[in-house]
Amino acid sequence: MAEVRPERASEPHGDWRPQLVALDIDGTLLKWVDGQSDPYETIPTVVHDAVQRVLDAGSHVVLASGRSPHGMTRIADMLALHRDPDERLWIVASNGAVILRYPPVEVVHEETFDARPAVEAVLREHPKALVAVEERAVGGYRVNRHFPEGELSGEMILTEVDEIVAKPVSRVIIRDPAATADDFVELAARLGLHGTDYVVGWTAWLDLSPVGVSKASGLQRVASELGVDRADTLAIGDGRNDIEMLRWAGRGVAMGQAVEEVRAAADAVTVPVHEDGAAVELSRWFPA
Secondary structure, rough: OOOOOOOOOOOOOOOOOEEEEOOOOOOOEEEOOOOOOOOOOOOHHHHHHHHHHHOOOOOOEEEEOOOOHOOOOHHHHHHHOOOOOOOOOOEEEEHOEEEEEOOOOOEEOOEEEEOOOHHHHHHHHHOOOEEEEEHHOOOOOOOOOOOOOOOOOOEEEEEHHHHOOOOOOOEHHHHHHOOOOHHHHHHHHHHHOOOOOEEEEOOOEEEEEEEOHHHHHHHHHHHHHHOOHHHHHHEEOHHHHHHHHHHHHHEEOOOOOOHHHHHHHOOEEEOOOOHOOHHHHHHHHOOO
């Protein structure tokens, strides 16, 4: 059955203003997509100020990312999202598989799955691929080999693949620096990857997650907790892992550098991340 989407807010009109703003991080808040000139984790002042205006208006801001929890809390700190000591933030991590409150970090919901069959299927085709799962206890990842610098946050603990996928996990990353994103799109479609959902990133980067889990499913849980309807949600993102979120939200906005399938899922497209597209979109609803 086709999903029933909420009433869309494709253009600013009337008195509609989002009560919940869901923001992707990499390629939406952080400028890393087209060649990096600034330090990696730098929030532009114009973006920081726009987010603060959302909070000033009494709307909620929820970070929704493929990152693991430890890679998201510092972004929340940089944006100064936590204002009320009696009210902790909601964060949607690991592409919706992990929902947490912060500060301090408290995982309130986690979806896990048996990743072994899918990982084995991909490694048969890409035997030199890198594999990683979150190791929350140390704020890092268990990996079969080290990932390129800057691609994973936190400590990397070298571990055999069999051990990495020995127990249910919330998310698996598979990366092949020698392949392309198109290679992985074709591979994932051909394999089917039964028992999982998957997302291909900007490069040959494959995120595996439990079936039915996405940023949209995570945000639905958070919106219900906050008493906000999805029709009153604005979501901004740039990657294939944002597609469900953009379709779910009352207004879904793709960043200007997003690939066509992401742009097609959105109600509108803002300017690219290097032109602070997130701030441009937020300023339409929360002007300075």
